[in-house]
Amino acid sequence: MNIDLSDSESGIIDSKNVFGGSDNSVDCGVGLFCSSREVLSGVGVVIGNELISGFTFKLSIVIDGKFPAAAAGQFIMIRLFDNIGLLLGRPLAIYRVRRGDVAFGGNDVVEVIYFVVGRLTGRFSELVVGSRVYFWGPLGRGFDVGFNGHTILVAGGVGYTPFLMLAECLRGVGKVTLLYGARSADRLAPLKDFADLGVDVRIATDDGSVGFCGVVTKLLPDVYENGESARVLCCGPAAMLKAAFNVANDLGLPCVVSLETPMSCGLGLCYGCVVKVKDENDPNGWSYKRTCVEGPAFDAYKLVNFQTAD
Numbered sequence: 001m002n003i004d005l006s007d008s009e010s011g012i013i014d015s016k017n018v019f020g021g022s023d024n025s026v027d028c029g030v031g032l033f034c035s036s037r038e039v040l041s042g043v044g045v046v047i048g049n050e051l052i053s054g055f056t057f058k059l060s061i062v063i064d065g066k067f068p069a070a071a072a073g074q075f076i077m078i079r080l081f082d083n084i085g086l087l088l089g090r091p092l093a094i095y096r097v098r099r100g101d102v103a104f105g106g107n108d109v110v111e112v113i114y115f116v117v118g119r120l121t122g123r124f125s126e127l128v129v130g131s132r133v134y135f136w137g138p139l140g141r142g143f144d145v146g147f148n149g150h151t152i153l154v155a156g157g158v159g160y161t162p163f164l165m166l167a168e169c170l171r172g173v174g175k176v177t178l179l180y181g182a183r184s185a186d187r188l189a190p191l192k193d194f195a196d197l198g199v200d201v202r203i204a205t206d207d208g209s210v211g212f213c214g215v216v217t218k219l220l221p222d223v224y225e226n227g228e229s230a231r232v233l234c235c236g237p238a239a240m241l242k243a244a245f246n247v248a249n250d251l252g253l254p255c256v257v258s259l260e261t262p263m264s265c266g267l268g269l270c271y272g273c274v275v276k277v278k279d280e281n282d283p284n285g286w287s288y289k290r291t292c293v294e295g296p297a298f299d300a301y302k303l304v305n306f307q308t309a310d
């Protein structure tokens, strides 16, 4: 397939521009979190935008050349190429990067999966093969990939997307279980990519149409073997994150949550994505951290809003 990746018309973002990033790997108490050193901005061409389950699409874009090394859990900002009214991008977790795809001239292909919730994701669903989008990424800090115990992933809705690259990294290193919750069978994500990596996938639906009937966090105590080295990583709706944290806390397990805080720049410039994080060096006992730079993965024990009873 011939894809023209040569130009950028608007000049708002160069067609291809690599920012030198700093190595901001930080030890958050749970382990070493990784981040990419480079952020690439540019124009990508849509090569696929398929409906994979209710209101959920997989968008594949080919970029001109190589996408920088992306850590599991990092995200990318995407905005429309041709719509001046929707200037801001939207953050989407990087699901997978296909390196040097021969079908697309040896260029890299970035895959994201999005759930249609509003204005921009609604417009994303109208993209067709050959459409162009602006992107910038990879952004944020990824998950700790140096853990060789039992990683228990808890995902709700489309919250499984940052976990595929992590499961790839942990293959052959540690045991991985994915607890996945959806409202009903028609909203269920296709999780074959995880099963293919040997991940133990357990499903819960609110209406019991597939798997366990009830909230996904109820599965957590069942998959944790008393005394084993384990950690809990979560991504999904805020209520699910808090419920998973409460169970992890009861079990005495480390817990990291990947937040889906709304974002504008994704680059640490606007401070529109801050969350309160405990900080013993601050007189308040907490300080603001930007989800797009210091996150999106945070130690749940350090998030101020997670310490309340709701």
Ligand SMILES: Cc1cc2nc3c(=O)[nH]c(=O)nc-3n(C[C@H](O)[C@H](O)[C@H](O)COP(=O)(O)OP(=O)(O)OC[C@H]3O[C@@H](n4cnc5c(N)ncnc54)[C@H](O)[C@@H]3O)c2cc1C
Binding pocket: 075, 090, 091, 092, 093, 094, 112, 113, 114, 115, 116, 117, 118, 119, 120, 121, 122, 158, 161, 162, 259, 260, 261, 262, 263, 296
């Ligand atoms: C790091 C990160 C990774 C993400 N990864 C994914 C992903 O892989 N797949 C995916 O489907 N989504 C992901 N999201 C969420 C996604 O960015 C939002 O769904 C998207 O921005 C909505 O844009 P929109 O223009 O369609 O909705 P808008 O028109 O902006 O909003 C529509 C409605 O949704 C609400 N809303 C919008 N964004 C959020 C939010 N983040 N949290 C709570 N309510 C919100 C608004 O208040 C409004 O009511 C991620 C978010 C972050 C921060």
Ligand code: FES
Binding pocket: 262, 263, 264, 265, 266, 267, 268, 269, 270, 271, 272, 273, 274, 290, 291, 292, 293
């Ligand atoms: S989105 Fe601008 S600082 Fe995070």
